[in-house]
Amino acid sequence: MEDSLNPRGLNAAFGNDPAPLPLFQRWLAEAGEAELNDPTAFALATVDAAGQPSVRMLLLKGASEAGFVFYTNMNSRKAGELRGNPKASMCFHWKNLCRQVRISGSVTLVSDEEADAYFASRDHASKVGAWASLQSSAMASRGEFEQRVMEYRAKYPEGSDVPRPPHWSGWLLQPGEVEFWLNADARLHERLLYTAQADGSWSQALLYP
Numbered sequence: 001m002e003d004s005l006n007p008r009g010l011n012a013a014f015g016n017d018p019a020p021l022p023l024f025q026r027w028l029a030e031a032g033e034a035e036l037n038d039p040t041a042f043a044l045a046t047v048d049a050a051g052q053p054s055v056r057m058l059l060l061k062g063a064s065e066a067g068f069v070f071y072t073n074m075n076s077r078k079a080g081e082l083r084g085n086p087k088a089s090m091c092f093h094w095k096n097l098c099r100q101v102r103i104s105g106s107v108t109l110v111s112d113e114e115a116d117a118y119f120a121s122r123d124h125a126s127k128v129g130a131w132a133s134l135q136s137s138a139m140a141s142r143g144e145f146e147q148r149v150m151e152y153r154a155k156y157p158e159g160s161d162v163p164r165p166p167h168w169s170g171w172l173l174q175p176g177e178v179e180f181w182l183n184a185d186a187r188l189h190e191r192l193l194y195t196a197q198a199d200g201s202w203s204q205a206l207l208y209p
Helices: 020-034 077-084 112-121 124-132 142-155
Strands: 041-047 053-059 062-064 067-073 087-094 099-109 168-182 190-196 202-207
Touching: 020 062, 020 087, 020 099, 020 168, 041 077, 053 067, 053 077, 067 077, 067 112, 087 168, 112 168, 124 142
Parallel strands: none
Antiparallel strands: 041 053, 041 087, 062 067, 067 168, 087 099, 099 168, 168 190, 190 202
């Protein structure tokens, strides 16, 4: 029931933040405790030149007032679509918490310095894999890829410095909308939408399920 302190009947799980980032960070932290695997996993949707959407799972590597960061091979399908249409949507779903977050906005490349710093933090095998994979390209057989991995393992043996490939970097999604969703009985779900305003503030609206 609504009261004078909460006239819209806002669910306590939503809090009362004027911007979406603090709420997202709380939910992500709670997902880290509740989810068995990859609480940072999200679905990324992009659109090609013909208007055909595609979606795949990625891992979030940063969230700040600037936006949400993920990394990829720049020759991949997703990177090509983002260059052609620099808009995308993310969807986080935390099943154990019965929560979902959808984020939509425009993307830009991260700086070389940011990409270098994150690449340096990866384990050696992942660095080698970034060099060996011709992501999204067709291959004759799995053996072809395994041969490339062996070649780059020889070039960059364990313990050696592995530089960031020129075809590997990250994207920053700057949100225009962030929607928080809570499961409820009888499919009477609860939804809170934040929308970015021209002055840098955020409006809020409760949505029907």
